[in-house]
Amino acid sequence: MPFGSLTDAGPRAYHVARVVACMRSGLPALLLTLVAVAGCAGATVSTSVPTATGTPAATSTPAATVQVSIAKYYRFDPKVIQVNPGTAVTWTNDDIIAHDVHFLSGADFTSEVVKVRESTSYLFSKPGNYLYECVFHPNMKGEVQVVTP
Numbered sequence: 623m624p625f626g627s628l629t630d631a632g633p634r635a636y637h638v639a640r641v642v643a644c645m646r647s648g649l650p651a652l653l654l655t656l657v658a659v660a661g662c663a664g665a666t667v668s669t670s671v672p673t674a675t676g677t678p679a680a681t682s683t684p685a686a687t688v689q690v691s692i693a694k695y696y697r698f699d700p701k702v703i704q705v706n707p708g709t710a711v712t713w714t715n716d717d718i719i720a721h722d723v724h725f726l727s728g729a730d731f732t733s734e735v736v737k738v739r740e741s742t743s744y745l746f747s748k749p750g751n752y753l754y755e756c757v758f759h760p761n762m763k764g765e766v767q768v769v770t771p
Protein backbone atom coordinates (compact mmCIF):
# COMPACT_ATOMS: atom_id res chain seq x y z
CA MET A 623 0.00 0.00 0.00
CA PRO A 624 2.62 2.67 0.95
CA PHE A 625 4.71 1.50 -1.99
CA GLY A 626 1.80 1.87 -4.33
CA SER A 627 1.09 5.44 -3.27
CA LEU A 628 4.72 6.38 -3.69
CA THR A 629 4.86 5.27 -7.30
CA ASP A 630 1.59 7.07 -7.84
CA ALA A 631 2.82 10.39 -6.47
CA GLY A 632 6.16 10.12 -8.23
CA PRO A 633 5.16 10.79 -11.85
CA ARG A 634 2.59 13.39 -10.86
CA ALA A 635 5.12 15.39 -8.84
CA TYR A 636 7.50 15.15 -11.78
CA HIS A 637 4.83 16.41 -14.16
CA VAL A 638 4.01 19.44 -11.96
CA ALA A 639 7.69 20.28 -11.75
CA ARG A 640 7.95 20.18 -15.53
CA VAL A 641 4.93 22.48 -16.01
CA VAL A 642 6.38 25.02 -13.55
CA ALA A 643 9.72 24.89 -15.35
CA CYS A 644 7.97 25.36 -18.62
CA MET A 645 6.09 28.41 -17.33
CA ARG A 646 9.25 29.89 -15.87
CA SER A 647 11.08 29.63 -19.15
CA GLY A 648 8.09 30.66 -21.18
CA LEU A 649 7.27 33.81 -19.23
CA PRO A 650 10.27 35.92 -20.29
CA ALA A 651 9.67 34.90 -23.90
CA LEU A 652 6.04 35.97 -23.59
CA LEU A 653 7.06 39.30 -22.05
CA LEU A 654 9.57 39.86 -24.86
CA THR A 655 6.84 39.15 -27.39
CA LEU A 656 4.51 41.65 -25.73
CA VAL A 657 7.24 44.29 -25.70
CA ALA A 658 8.03 43.57 -29.34
CA VAL A 659 4.35 43.84 -30.31
CA ALA A 660 3.95 47.07 -28.32
CA GLY A 661 7.05 48.44 -30.00
CA CYS A 662 5.66 47.58 -33.43
CA ALA A 663 2.31 49.19 -32.66
CA GLY A 664 4.03 52.33 -31.43
CA ALA A 665 6.09 52.58 -34.61
CA THR A 666 3.01 52.07 -36.79
CA VAL A 667 1.05 54.79 -34.99
CA SER A 668 3.86 57.33 -35.20
CA THR A 669 4.33 56.82 -38.95
CA SER A 670 0.60 56.85 -39.79
CA VAL A 671 -0.29 59.97 -37.79
CA PRO A 672 1.01 62.54 -40.33
CA THR A 673 -0.98 60.96 -43.19
CA ALA A 674 -4.09 60.60 -41.01
CA THR A 675 -4.08 64.26 -39.97
CA GLY A 676 -2.92 65.52 -43.38
CA THR A 677 -5.72 64.00 -45.45
CA PRO A 678 -8.77 65.35 -43.56
CA ALA A 679 -7.13 68.76 -43.29
CA ALA A 680 -6.73 68.88 -47.07
CA THR A 681 -10.38 68.07 -47.71
CA SER A 682 -12.04 70.03 -44.89
CA THR A 683 -10.15 73.30 -45.13
CA PRO A 684 -10.66 75.14 -48.41
CA ALA A 685 -7.45 76.27 -50.06
CA ALA A 686 -9.44 79.03 -51.72
CA THR A 687 -12.96 80.36 -51.95
CA VAL A 688 -14.59 81.47 -55.18
CA GLN A 689 -17.79 83.50 -55.32
CA VAL A 690 -20.63 82.91 -57.74
CA SER A 691 -23.56 85.29 -57.81
CA ILE A 692 -27.12 84.10 -58.21
CA ALA A 693 -27.79 87.23 -60.18
CA LYS A 694 -30.77 89.18 -61.45
CA TYR A 695 -32.67 87.65 -62.99
CA TYR A 696 -32.66 83.87 -62.68
CA ARG A 697 -29.05 83.24 -63.59
CA PHE A 698 -25.70 82.15 -62.18
CA ASP A 699 -22.85 84.57 -62.76
CA PRO A 700 -20.27 83.56 -63.83
CA LYS A 701 -22.13 80.70 -65.44
CA VAL A 702 -19.00 78.55 -65.83
CA ILE A 703 -16.01 78.69 -63.51
CA GLN A 704 -12.79 76.71 -63.30
CA VAL A 705 -11.22 75.96 -59.91
CA ASN A 706 -8.57 73.73 -58.39
CA PRO A 707 -9.40 70.83 -56.04
CA GLY A 708 -9.77 72.11 -52.48
CA THR A 709 -11.71 75.19 -53.56
CA ALA A 710 -14.94 76.14 -51.85
CA VAL A 711 -17.50 77.82 -54.06
CA THR A 712 -19.99 80.14 -52.42
CA TRP A 713 -23.19 81.05 -54.24
CA THR A 714 -24.79 84.26 -52.98
CA ASN A 715 -28.33 85.14 -53.88
CA ASP A 716 -28.33 88.65 -55.37
CA ASP A 717 -31.65 88.05 -57.11
CA ILE A 718 -35.09 89.07 -55.85
CA ILE A 719 -36.42 85.54 -55.36
CA ALA A 720 -35.21 82.37 -53.59
CA HIS A 721 -33.16 79.77 -55.50
CA ASP A 722 -31.02 76.74 -54.78
CA VAL A 723 -28.05 74.80 -56.17
CA HIS A 724 -28.66 71.23 -57.29
CA PHE A 725 -25.86 69.18 -58.90
CA LEU A 726 -26.70 67.29 -62.07
CA SER A 727 -23.28 65.64 -62.30
CA GLY A 728 -19.98 65.25 -60.44
CA ALA A 729 -21.40 64.75 -56.96
CA ASP A 730 -24.64 64.32 -55.09
CA PHE A 731 -25.48 67.72 -53.64
CA THR A 732 -28.55 69.87 -53.25
CA SER A 733 -28.28 73.01 -51.18
CA GLU A 734 -30.90 74.36 -48.86
CA VAL A 735 -33.15 76.99 -50.33
CA VAL A 736 -31.00 80.09 -50.70
CA LYS A 737 -33.09 83.10 -49.80
CA VAL A 738 -32.39 86.61 -51.04
CA ARG A 739 -29.02 87.88 -49.71
CA GLU A 740 -28.19 84.47 -48.25
CA SER A 741 -25.56 82.07 -49.53
CA THR A 742 -24.58 78.41 -49.71
CA SER A 743 -21.20 76.72 -50.19
CA TYR A 744 -19.72 73.50 -51.47
CA LEU A 745 -16.12 72.33 -51.10
CA PHE A 746 -14.83 70.75 -54.32
CA SER A 747 -12.17 68.20 -53.40
CA LYS A 748 -12.16 65.99 -56.51
CA PRO A 749 -11.50 66.94 -60.15
CA GLY A 750 -14.46 66.73 -62.52
CA ASN A 751 -17.25 68.65 -64.21
CA TYR A 752 -20.03 69.64 -61.90
CA LEU A 753 -23.11 70.75 -63.80
CA TYR A 754 -25.80 72.30 -61.65
CA GLU A 755 -29.17 73.97 -61.84
CA CYS A 756 -31.77 75.61 -59.66
CA VAL A 757 -34.45 73.04 -58.87
CA PHE A 758 -37.19 75.68 -58.96
CA HIS A 759 -36.02 77.18 -62.26
CA PRO A 760 -34.33 74.38 -64.23
CA ASN A 761 -33.33 76.70 -67.04
CA MET A 762 -30.93 78.33 -64.54
CA LYS A 763 -27.79 76.32 -65.16
CA GLY A 764 -24.14 76.62 -64.23
CA GLU A 765 -20.98 74.58 -64.19
CA VAL A 766 -17.93 74.21 -61.97
CA GLN A 767 -14.93 72.61 -63.66
CA VAL A 768 -12.50 71.27 -61.08
CA VAL A 769 -9.08 70.72 -62.64
CA THR A 770 -5.74 69.81 -61.11
CA PRO A 771 -3.23 72.64 -61.52
Ligand SMILES: [Cu+2]
Pocket residue numbers: 696720721722756757758759762
Ligand atom coordinates in the same frame (compact mmCIF):
# COMPACT_ATOMS: atom_id res chain seq x y z
CU1 LIG B 1 -34.11 79.44 -59.01
